[in-house]
Amino acid sequence: MAANPPLTGGALTQARILDAAARLMSSIGITRTTTKEIAREAGCSEATLYKHFRDKEEIFVRVLHERLPPFAEMLAELPAQAGSSTVAAHLTEVARAAVPFYRRAFPMAGAVAASADLLAAHRAKLDLAVAGPHMPSAHLAEYLRAEQALGRISAAVDPAALAMLLIGACFHRAFLTLFFDGGEELAGAEQVRAAVRVEQDEQFVLATVRALLEPVAQG
Incomplete structure (x- = not known):
């Protein structure tokens, strides 16, 4: 398959702005991600930013639609693979992709969900089918x-x-990792914090798939 041609001109500037916004939304949160900060991170002026985007809300919605890993798209291809390999192997790959996806998406999606206007704009852009x-x-x-x-x-x-x-289990693990990350001051949380570290993801994936499948697998 031929590679996509490199972006140039306005398309390249838009991509730089969206990439910058995605980094800031994940690192400092949506409230502190101002157009001034986005422009600085993207290496352009605020005036240039506003030539390409109506407002900050449009940028945030575009980031949600265009800058998250294609997790659902990966799963859309899964039904055609039924009967190949093993069910456990397929579900293991799903969980391996789901945990980091939700860990990355949660800060951005959570911030959008907390704003009625942003959530409405996000819904309006979706074809829910x-x-x-x-x-x-x-x-x-x-x-x-x-x-x-x-x-x-x-x-x-x-x-x-x-x-x-x-x-749901993968989503919950992603949330717990984000919640306990840097929370050394939380008394009594040492065991939970250790269990939800990124380094323990593989153990979680294998244990979760095994727990779900053992009661339901045939044979």
């Missing part, structure tokens, strides 16, 4: 139904519930 926060679990449930039809998952299992359990 093909995109939105519900799509990862929807794609995963579709894959699990395909595996169920092949007899590789018990017919007694609710694929939608199983998908929500895995995605």
Whole structure:
């Protein structure tokens, strides 16, 4: 497949601004991410920024749509892989991708959700039939139904519930990592903080998939 041509001119400037905004939203939060800070990070003037974007809200919504890893898109390809490898192997790869995705997305998505105007703008930009926060679990449930039809998952299992359990567990771990990161002053939290460190992600992934699948796998 041919590589995309390099960005030039206005498209390159827009990309630099969106990249800068994404870095700032993740590192200092949405409240402190002003247009002045975005322009400084992008290496341009605020006047240049406003030539390409109506306001800060437009930048934030564009970042959410264009600067997060393509997690749902990856899951959309999963149903076609039903019957290959093993169910455990596929779910392990899903969890390995989900935890870092939500860890990166949570600060930005949480800030947008806290603003009624930003949340409304975010919803308005979505075609909910093909995109939105519900799509990862929807794609995963579709894959699990395909595996169920092949007899590789018990017919007694609710694929939608199983998908929500895995995605929800990954989301929760991402939140806990962010919550406890740098929280050395939290008395009694040492054990939890150690368990949710990034270095322990693989152990979490394997244990979670095993716990979910052992009661439901066929054979």
